[in-house]
Amino acid sequence: MNVLEVRDFSVEYGLEEAAVHAVRHVDLDVPRSSVLGIAGESGSGKSTLVYGFTRLLRWPGVVAGGSAVLRVLDEDGTESEFDLLAASERELRSIRWSEISIVLQSALSALNPVRRIAKEFDEVLRVHSSGLDRSARRARAVELLDMVGLDEDRLDRFPHELSGGQRQRIMIALALALDPQLVIMDEPTTALDVVTQREIVDQLFELRQRLGFAMIFITHDLSLLVELANEIVVMYAGEIVERASAEEIYAAPRHPYTLGLINSFPPMHGERCELVGLPGAPSDLAHLPTGCSFHPRCAWAMEVCKTASPKAQPVGDTGRLVACWLHDGIHEVPVELRRSVPQRQPL
Amino acid sequence: MSENPILEARSLTRYFTVRAGGGGRRHKRLVRAVEDVSLSLRPGRVTAVVGESGSGKSVLARMLARIVTPTSGELLLDGRQIPLGTKRGLDYARQVQLVLQDPFASMNPVHLVRHNLERALLIHGATRESLPARLASAMTRVALTPPEGFLDRFPHELSGGQLQRVSIARALCVEPKVLLADEPVSMLDVSVRLGVLNLVRSLADDDRMATLYITHDIASARYITDETIVMYAGQVVERSNGVTLIDEPAHPYTQLLIASVPDPADPTSVAARNTADEAARQGVADVGCRFAPRCPSAMEMCRSAEPPSFAVGADHESKCWLHRDGAVATPVRVASHEGDPRA
Numbered sequence: 001m002n003v004l005e006v007r008d009f010s011v012e013y014g015l016e017e018a019a020v021h022a023v024r025h026v027d028l029d030v031p032r033s034s035v036l037g038i039a040g041e042s043g044s045g046k047s048t049l050v051y052g053f054t055r056l057l058r059w060p061g062v063v064a065g066g067s068a069v070l071r072v073l074d075e076d077g078t079e080s081e082f083d084l085l086a087a088s089e090r091e092l093r094s095i096r097w098s099e100i101s102i103v104l105q106s107a108l109s110a111l112n113p114v115r116r117i118a119k120e121f122d123e124v125l126r127v128h129s130s131g132l133d134r135s136a137r138r139a140r141a142v143e144l145l146d147m148v149g150l151d152e153d154r155l156d157r158f159p160h161e162l163s164g165g166q167r168q169r170i171m172i173a174l175a176l177a178l179d180p181q182l183v184i185m186d187e188p189t190t191a192l193d194v195v196t197q198r199e200i201v202d203q204l205f206e207l208r209q210r211l212g213f214a215m216i217f218i219t220h221d222l223s224l225l226v227e228l229a230n231e232i233v234v235m236y237a238g239e240i241v242e243r244a245s246a247e248e249i250y251a252a253p254r255h256p257y258t259l260g261l262i263n264s265f266p267p268m269h270g271e272r273c274e275l276v277g278l279p280g281a282p283s284d285l286a287h288l289p290t291g292c293s294f295h296p297r298c299a300w301a302m303e304v305c306k307t308a309s310p311k312a313q314p315v316g317d318t319g320r321l322v323a324c325w326l327h328d329g330i331h332e333v334p335v336e337l338r339r340s341v342p343q344r345q346p347l
Numbered sequence: 348m349s350e351n352p353i354l355e356a357r358s359l360t361r362y363f364t365v366r367a368g369g370g371g372r373r374h375k376r377l378v379r380a381v382e383d384v385s386l387s388l389r390p391g392r393v394t395a396v397v398g399e400s401g402s403g404k405s406v407l408a409r410m411l412a413r414i415v416t417p418t419s420g421e422l423l424l425d426g427r428q429i430p431l432g433t434k435r436g437l438d439y440a441r442q443v444q445l446v447l448q449d450p451f452a453s454m455n456p457v458h459l460v461r462h463n464l465e466r467a468l469l470i471h472g473a474t475r476e477s478l479p480a481r482l483a484s485a486m487t488r489v490a491l492t493p494p495e496g497f498l499d500r501f502p503h504e505l506s507g508g509q510l511q512r513v514s515i516a517r518a519l520c521v522e523p524k525v526l527l528a529d530e531p532v533s534m535l536d537v538s539v540r541l542g543v544l545n546l547v548r549s550l551a552d553d554d555r556m557a558t559l560y561i562t563h564d565i566a567s568a569r570y571i572t573d574e575t576i577v578m579y580a581g582q583v584v585e586r587s588n589g590v591t592l593i594d595e596p597a598h599p600y601t602q603l604l605i606a607s608v609p610d611p612a613d614p615t616s617v618a619a620r621n622t623a624d625e626a627a628r629q630g631v632a633d634v635g636c637r638f639a640p641r642c643p644s645a646m647e648m649c650r651s652a653e654p655p656s657f658a659v660g661a662d663h664e665s666k667c668w669l670h671r672d673g674a675v676a677t678p679v680r681v682a683s684h685e686g687d688p689r690a
Contacts, residue, residue, distance in 0.1 A: 041536040041537055041538055042536055164400075193399040193400050193563050194399070194563060194564075194565070194604060194607045194608055195399060195603060195604060195607045196399075197607065198606075198607035198609075220536070220537050221537075221609065222537075223609040223610065223611050224609040226609070226611035227609050227610075227611055250611050260538065261537060261538065264537050264538050264540065264541050265537070265566060266541075266544075266566045266567055266569060266570035267566065267569075267612060268565070268566050268569065268593070268605070268608055268610050268612070269594075269610075269612060272569070272570065272590070274545065274548075275541055275545075275570070276541070277538055277540075277541035277542070278538035278539075278541075281506045281508055281509065281536075281538075281539055282506075282536055282538065282539075
C-alpha cells in the first residue's frame with residue numbers, strides 16, 4: 001500500500017540542447033506510514049525530485065517525463081488516485097497541505113518575518129478548513145504547538161524572536177496542521193546544531209508513530225537517515241544508484257558511491273585511522289561523463305562503465321536495487337561490496 | 348607536548364553590550380560571549396574547539412586572529428606579550444592566519460584566484476618576481492595541481508571543496524606558524540570534507556603547523572585532533588588531551604552533545620532527551636553553572652555557585668560540581684529510546 005508512486009520521473013532545467021538533466025528516470029515508492037530517506041550530496045537532484053512531483057518547480061525547471069500518483073486514503077477507508085502531474089492548479093490546491101505537505105530547510109526564510117506566528121496558523125486553517133471559527137482556529141493552533149513541545153505564548157511572537165530550533169518546530173507543526181498523509185522534510189535539521197537536531201528528530205518520530213503519516217526525509221547526512229528511515233535511496237547526479245533498507249545500506253552497501261559516502265563520515269568509536277572517502281568532486285550535471293556518471297570517481301571503474309549507463313537491477317532477494325555494472329552477474333564483485341547483512345541482535 | 352606554545356591565550360574574555368527590548372522597554376544587556384578561555388597552540392598539534400552555535404567559538408577564533416578586541420585577557424605569540432586591540436601589525440597577521448567557513452564569501456568574486464593569492468603575498472612584502480614560485484608551491488601543497496589550471500579561474504568556477512583549498516593556500520602562502528580554521532568543512536559536500544580534513548591534519552604533521560580547528564561536528568574533531576575543548580555559553584566546560592573527552596565524556600553537557608550525534612554503528616546509543624522545558628532551555632543562567640537549567644544532574648549548588656575546573660583524569664578536566672572530589676562520574680544516561688522509532 002503506497003501513498004506515493006513515482007515512475008520514470010525526469011526533471012530538466014532549461015530546454016532542449018541546453019537542458020541540464022537534474023533528475024533522470026527515477027522510480028520511487030513510499031509505503032503508507034513509512035519513512036523513505038533520500039541521501040545524496042548537493043546537486044544530486046534530491047530536492048529537485050520532490051519539487052518536481054509536488055509541482056513546486058519554478059521555471060526553468062521542467063518535468064520532462066514520467067508519472068507521479070498520490071493515493072489518498074479517504075475517511076471511509078477507500079483509496080482514490082490523484083495524478084500529481086496532470087492535476088490543474090485548482091485540483092492541486094485541494095491536496096496540498098491537507099494530504100501532502102513540506103518542511104523546508106530554512107525555517108527563517110519560510111516564515112513571514114513581519115507576521116506573528118499565530119497568523120501563519122490562522123491562515124492555513126482558515127483557507128483549508130472552513131468549518132472553524134476564529135477561536136476554534138486559535139485553539140487548534142495551541143494544540144499544534146503543544147504537539148511539538150512549544151508553549152502557547154510563542155503564538156504571539158515574531159519569527160526573529162524565536163531560536164532556529166523553535167522556528168523549525170513551528171514549521172513542523174504547520175506542516176501537520178491539516179493531518180496530511182505524506183510529509184516531505186527537505187533537510188529540516190541541516191542548519192541546526194546537533195543537540196537541537198536530536199530533539200527535533202525524536203519529536204518527529206514520536207509524532208509519526210502517533211499520527212501515522214508517511215515521510216520523505218531528505219538529507220546529506222547518511223548516518224542520520226540510517227537511524228530513522230525504513231528504506232533509503234541514494235542519489236548521484238540525478239539518478240538513484242542504490243535503494244535498500246536502512247540496515248542493508250549501512251552495513252552492506254553494494255554501490256561504490258554508497259560505500260564511499262559511508263566511509264566519508266569519521267566514526268565516533270574505535271581506533272582512529274586515515275580515511276579516504278571519495279576522490280574527486282561531484283559530477284557537474286551540465287557536463288555529465290558518458291556511461292555511468294560515477295565512473296570518474298569509482299575505484300572499480302571498468303571499460304563498460306565508460307560507455308554504457310547501468311540500469312538499476314535487483315541484487316539479492318530483499319528488494320534491493322543497484323545501478324552498477326559490477327553487479328550484473330558476470331563481473332566479480334569486490335569484497336568491499338559484498339559484505340553480508342548482519343542479523344539484527346534482539347535488544 | 349613539551350614543545351613551547353606558539354600562540355597562547357590566557358583568560359581571554361569578550362563581552363558585548365546589546366540593546367534589547369523594543370518600544371519603551373529599551374535597555375542594555377551584557378552578552379558574555381567568551382569568558383576566561385585559556386589555550387595553547389603548539390607546533391604540529393591540532394586543537395579542536397567543539398560547541399553549538401552561539402557557544403562563542405567563532406568569537407574566540409577572531410580574538411586569536413586579533414579581529415575582535417578582547418575585553419580582558421592576555422595573548423602571547425612565541426612567548427611575547429601582544430598588546431590587546433585590533434591594530435595588529437603585519438607580522439602578527441602573517442604568522443597567524445584565519446580560514447573561514449564559507450570559501451565563496453572569503454574570496455573576491457570579481458578577481459581571478461591568482462589575484463586573490465597575489466594580493467595576500469604583496470601585502471606581506473613579497474617581491475613580484477617571487478610570486479609565481481610561491482603561488483605554485485602553495486597550490487601544490489593543497490593538492491590543486493596543476494596550479495595554472497586553478498590560478499587563472501574565477502572563484503565561482505571552482506567547487507566549494509576546491510575553493511576551500513584555495514583559501515587554505517592563501518593562508519599558507521605567507522608561511523604562517525598558526526592556522527585558525529573556523530568550521531572549514533561544514534559548508535562542503537560530504538564527499539570532499541575528508542580531503543580537506545586530511546589536508547589540515549597533514550599540515551600539522553608535515554609542516555608543524557599549530558592548528559586550531561573549530562567545529563560543531565564532533566566526529567570530525569575526533570578524526571583529526573590532538574587536544575579537545577568543549578565550549579558552552581562562552582566557557583570551556585571540558586578539555587582533554589587527545590579524544591579522551593569524546594570517548595569518555597565527563598561533563599553532562601559533553602555527554603548530551605555526544606549522545607545527540609547520530610551513530611548507526613551503535614544500536615544501543617542512548618537518545619538524549621531534555622527534561623527541562625523549552626523556556627528554561629533558552630536562558631543561560633546568570634549565576635551558578637551556565638548549563639544548570641538544561642542539566643539532568645543539576646544540584647542545588649549548581650544554581651548558586653559557578654564550578655571551577657576539576658581534574659577528572661590525566662590531562663582531562665571538567666567544569667562541573669559533580670567532579671569536585673576528583674571522582675570520575677559515571678555517564679548520566681538520560682531517558683532511553685523506548686523501542687525502535689521505526690516500529
